[in-house]
Structures are given as structure tokens and as C-alpha cells.
Amino acid sequence: MALAVDSSLNKADLNEFQSTFAGQIILPDDGTYEYARGIWNGSIDRHPALIARCTGVADVVAAVRYARSTGLPVAVRSGGHSFPGQSICDGGIVIDLGLMKGIRVDPLEGTARAQAGVALGELDRETQAFGMAVPAGIVTTTGLAGLTLGGGIGWLMRKYGLTIDQLLSVDLVTAEGEFVKASADENADLFWGVRGGGGNFGIVTNFEFRLNPVGPTVLAGPIVWPIEKAPGVLRFYRDWIEDVPDELTTIIVNRKAPPLPAIPQELHGKLVTIITCCYAGSIDDGERVVAPLRKFGSPLLDLCAPKPYVTHQSMFDASYPRGLWYYFKPCDVERLSDEVIDVVTDYSGRIQSPMSSMPIFHLGGQVARVDENATAFSGRKRGHTLNPNGITKDAEGFEDERAWVRGLYEALEPHHSSVYVNFLMDEGEDRIRQAYGAEKYERLKKLKKEYDPDNFFRLNQNIPPD
Ligand SMILES: Cc1cc2nc3c(=O)[nH]c(=O)nc-3n(C[C@H](O)[C@H](O)[C@H](O)COP(=O)(O)OP(=O)(O)OC[C@H]3O[C@@H](n4cnc5c(N)ncnc54)[C@H](O)[C@@H]3O)c2cc1C
DSSP states (O other): OOOOOOTTSOHHHHHHHHHHOOSEEEOTTSTTHHHHTOOSOTTOOOOOSEEEEOSSHHHHHHHHHHHHHHTOOEEEESSOOOTTOTTOOSSSEEEEOTTOOOEEEETTTTEEEEETTOBHHHHHHHHHTTTEEOOOOSOTTSBHHHHHHHOOOOTTHHHHOOGGGGEEEEEEEOTTSOEEEEESSSSHHHHHHHTTSGGGSOEEEEEEEEOEEOOSEEEEEEEEEEGGGHHHHHHHHHHHGGGOOTTEEEEEEEEEOOOOTTSOGGGTTOEEEEEEEEEOSOHHHHHHHHHHHHHTTOOSEEOOEEEEHHHHHTTTGGGSOTTSEEEEOOEEESSOOHHHHHHHHHHHTTOOSSSOEEEEEEOOTHHHHSOTTSSSOOOTTOOEEEOOEEEESSSTTHHHHHHHHHHHHHHTGGGBOOOOGGGOOSOOHHHHHHHHHHHHHHHHHHHHHHHOTTOOSOSSSOOOOO
């Protein structure tokens, strides 16, 4: 097949690359280019010179070597869910792992292997067939690769830890196109770095995880109050979670009630505070633990009930579809103090867009029990991760939503403790340093110097080698 070539690409080199590549090479005049250059965040509109859709490790090696020879910027894409769109670039090469969907669960060994293109829901489907799970995030379309490399917080974290805490090994292609493995016994320094350090050290092609028993039925779902009750409900919640067992993970979301079938029509569009529970233990124990919350303050709606874990996992999917315009400005706080609750409630009351929201994750439990220095992920003792998001269908109203998110972030500034790297936008070196803390940031820089001294992988939450 003759390829129409962007002027920045040498045709002979491209032909040679094509002869070594089994996957799809997508160029700007290809009929699939428009869809292929799209990512989850519709506000990002970039035009790469070439997208290389890899089918396996050999393709990834070929793509890295080819991309290196062009001198063009290189983006790495797995699930395409990067908030700031770091997995797509203008005028460069996108190494896309989205076709690499292999999953192998070994229920006897209690492990799962997943290639980089796997989405969270795809892994859950395979592991839940055996009543097992890898703790990961809360939207099933999210890429496992990017999520894992930054840490991975979600419904099972207080019981079993972060996604990286399940990781046994990775296969990785370096900036030189070399294949290496990393685990506790092999390239242990690299294994430390990929557990939180993102895509800075190479392209992970395969992940090996330890599995944990979960469900398949869990007690889970949202309990909803009107926003006017948020100050009291959140104060009660703050005190209540002090003593809840690790099996329970909860997420607060303040927003306008979405028009979903499970929500009565009269609530649609009303500002509400929602506390969603997921109890990773027996249903009876879960009922006992959740009882005080569901009795507090006469909720408008209580949908916390036994259900398949995979059903619960997809609960937020409808709220975060591909293609909307998204803006985030995350921060962590140690505690939901009265001041934090009052700021959050005040700003939640001003939400305009029917899609924008104010999620607050409760960490602790097993996340905090792992030694802070065991992985590059930083801030295991953080109490809560806040991820205010402004969402619109398109450009209309987007600036107002961004202003709302920024206002909330700034009002919370006196209470910030750290930030979760996977929730950052393109926010500059200081914020990345804040995500790792000064000591780990320096250690990560040394590792970067060893594995990627030219900063070949720089379209990410970048840790420059010097
Ligand atoms: C709707 C939604 C819900 C989310 N929910 C959660 C959540 O519950 N918990 C949570 O922890 N996070 C969550 N996130 C954040 C998520 O962890 C990050 O956006 C993550 O980067 C997504 O991974 P991806 O593979 O889809 O990303 P991509 O956009 O494909 O990649 C993002 C970056 O990751 C790196 N990368 C990707 N693949 C590889 C690879 N194979 N090898 C090396 N580097 C790679 C690259 O630097 C790339 O720029 C959510 C994001 C979205 C959009």
C-alpha cells in the first residue's frame, strides 16, 4: 500500500518502518485518522504526523526505533484517558497500544497478565469470572496502563491497596527500543519507578498483577441528599469514616443529579451531595457498617444495595463519556475540616453545568499501610483526593466551568497537602514535584537519567533527567 506522507516524514524511512510493522499505520489522509487522533478529552484537538497502532511487543520496538529516527515528538497512548491529552501530539508520532488487548487470568496462581491496551472493565470481566479483581479506577473505559503507572485509586483500595500494590512485574520497551523486565527481583529500581512514576521510563507492554477475592456480589451504590444538607452530612461522614473498616471505600460527589433511569425524574438537575459506598466484604457486614450513614439526615434516595461488582464499577461511566470537554484541578487534603467542608459546599452550590462535579475520594486503609518508600507513588498517608471537574458538551460555557474549578481549587489552597499525579493537567514542574515530594522527585530524576537520558518520553507528567 502506498502511504501519503506528511512532509516531516521521509518516505523511504517510512516504507522501511512499514515493512517491519504488523499493526496499523495511520496518516493524516487516512479515512480513520479523524477518529484515531481523538482522545477522551474532547477539548484537546491535536494532529499527529503518524499514529502507529501496535499489535505486540515487536511493533512497539519497531515504532520506538522508527520514532527515534525521525526526531519528532512521541506520545504514548493506551486507553487515551489522559486528562490533559498527553497521549496525543501535534506533528509527532503516536505509539498506540490500544489494540493490545490480551488478558490471561490464572485463578490457581491468583495472578492476571494484561497487555497495555486493556481497559479497566475488560480486566474486571475476566477476573470476576473467578470472583477475583485487581483494584483499579472507577470508570470502566479508563486505560489500565496509564492508571497503573500513576498509582491507581478506586473502589477496592482501602481493602487491598492501590493498583500498583498488586503489581508483580512489567515488560517494558526502553527509549532505545530494548526489551526489559522489571519486578522485585529484576531491575528493582525500575520496578520502583514504574509504580507511580508514569510513562517516564519506557513503554510498558504487559502488566502482571496479584488477584484478590471480590464479590462477585458486593454491597454498593449511592446515597443522595439535597446540597442544602451537605454541611451536616459531610461533618457526620467525616467523623463516621474514622472508624469504618478497610472493606468500605466511599466517594463523595457533589453535582446536579444526572437524568439517569435509576434517579427519579423530580431530582434531575437538582444540586445534591452523593456518598457512594462499595463494601468489599460480606453483604451482611456491609449492611451493618453502612447503616448509620443511610439513617443520617433523611436521604432523598438510597441505591446502596447488593449488586454485581462489575455493575457497580460501571456506575460512573455515563457521567464521563468520550468527547466532552473536560477540565480538572486536583488537590489532596489531610482531613475534611469544617473549613474544607464549607468551601466545598459553597462552591458545589454554584455548579452551573449539569455535568460538572466535585468528587472527593477517601483513602487510608491498606493504601496508607504500605511503606511510603516502597514505590514512587507519593503521599500514602493523604486523607482525601479532591478532583473538581468542569465539563461541557463543547466550547460553549467551558471558560465558565474552568473558572469555577479554579476558584474552588484556590479557595482550598490553605488546606492542600499533596496531589495525585494521574489527576494533573499540564500544570508544570512544580505540581509534578508536589505530586512526588522533593526526595522522590530527585530519585526519579536519577532513574530517568539511567533509562531515558535524552528525555525521549517527555509527553507525560515529565521528570526531566537534569
Ligand atoms: C473518566 C476517567 C476516570 C478516571 N478515574 C480514575 C480512577 O478512578 N482512579 C485513578 O487512579 N485514575 C483515574 N483516572 C485517571 C487515569 O488514571 C489517567 O487519566 C490515566 O493516564 C489513564 O490511562 P490511559 O492508559 O487511558 O491513558 P493514556 O491517555 O493512554 O496515557 C496517558 C499517559 O500515560 C502514559 N502511558 C500510557 N500508556 C503507557 C504505556 N503502555 N507505557 C508507558 N506509559 C504509558 C503516557 O505517559 C501517556 O501520556 C480517570 C481518568 C478518566 C478520564
